Amino acid sequence: KNQVEQSPQSLIILEGKNCTLQCNYTVSPFSNLRWYKQDTGRGPVSLTIMTFSENTKSNGRYTATLDADTKQSSLHITASQLSDSASYICVVSNRADSWGKLQFGAGTQVVVTP
Amino acid sequence: DAGVTQSPTHLIKTRGQQVTLRCSPKSGHDTVSWYQQALGQGPQFIFQYYEEEERQRGNFPDRFSGHQFPNYSSELNVNALLLGDSALYLCASIAYVRDRGETQYFGPGTRLLVL
Numbered sequence: 683k684n685q686v687e688q689s690p691q692s693l694i695i696l697e698g699k700n701c702t703l704q705c706n707y708t709v710s711p712f713s714n715l716r717w718y719k720q721d722t723g724r725g726p727v728s729l730t731i732m733t734f735s736e737n738t739k740s741n742g743r744y745t746a747t748l749d750a751d752t753k754q755s756s757l758h759i760t761a762s763q764l765s766d767s768a769s770y771i772c773v774v775s776n777r778a779d780s781w782g783k784l785q786f787g788a789g790t791q792v793v794v795t796p
Numbered sequence: 797d798a799g800v801t802q803s804p805t806h807l808i809k810t811r812g813q814q815v816t817l818r819c820s821p822k823s824g825h826d827t828v829s830w831y832q833q834a835l836g837q838g839p840q841f842i843f844q845y846y847e848e849e850e851r852q853r854g855n856f857p858d859r860f861s862g863h864q865f866p867n868y869s870s871e872l873n874v875n876a877l878l879l880g881d882s883a884l885y886l887c888a889s890i891a892y893v894r895d896r897g898e899t900q901y902f903g904p905g906t907r908l909l910v911l
Contacts, residue, residue, distance in 0.1 A: 725800070
């Protein structure tokens with residue numbers, strides 16, 4: 683069973699609207715959680731990274747939250763743009779794997795329509 | 797992409813052939829991880845190289861092998877290609893930051909199609 687579950691699997695939103703993506707994880711112990719944006723056929727690009735002590739992190743119109751107690755994270759996209767159409771992947775690092783073996787979610791495919 | 801380069805960008809092979817993919821990490825990064833990403837799925841960890849040795853390995857058969865060179869660049873080799881090996885292969889360049897853990901930067905990937 684995947685230790686990182688994302689929802690919804692896909693999402694269609696109108697340009698200018700907001701949306702929120704969810705990530706639940708069971709990875710333990712926990713080191714950090716990242717959200718990546720991946721355009722089709724391209725490598726993932728980091729949006730945010732949060733450690734155990736951080737519960738919110740913003741990067742422009744992207745705001746990530748983390749509740750380490752409930753092991754949940756969300757990524758909120760504000761005033762969506764057509765360029766936000768991509769897959770958004772939640773990635774969790776296990777402190778026991780100290781050298782970069784990450785647990786990936788399957789991603790949420792976001793489509794922004796005019 | 798952040799300075800990580802991969803080659804080639806696209807590749808078409810037939811079943812049974814062998815393929816070599818290449819990755820140059822971001823300057824100053826000495827650790828490289830390789831991932832396989834099937835269409836519509838998240839990346840799956842293949843293995844990681846540090847100091848020219850395989851440090852960790854995911855659930856991939858021995859047909860998948862790798863190498864890291866003294867300049868930290870890396871190769872991924874896949875033998876006896878299967879149709880199911882068709883995927884985007886991602887290389888991640890890694891540096892370890894005190895108190896924050898590792899920082900990973902992904903390359904643009906190599907799209908492999910096996911016919």
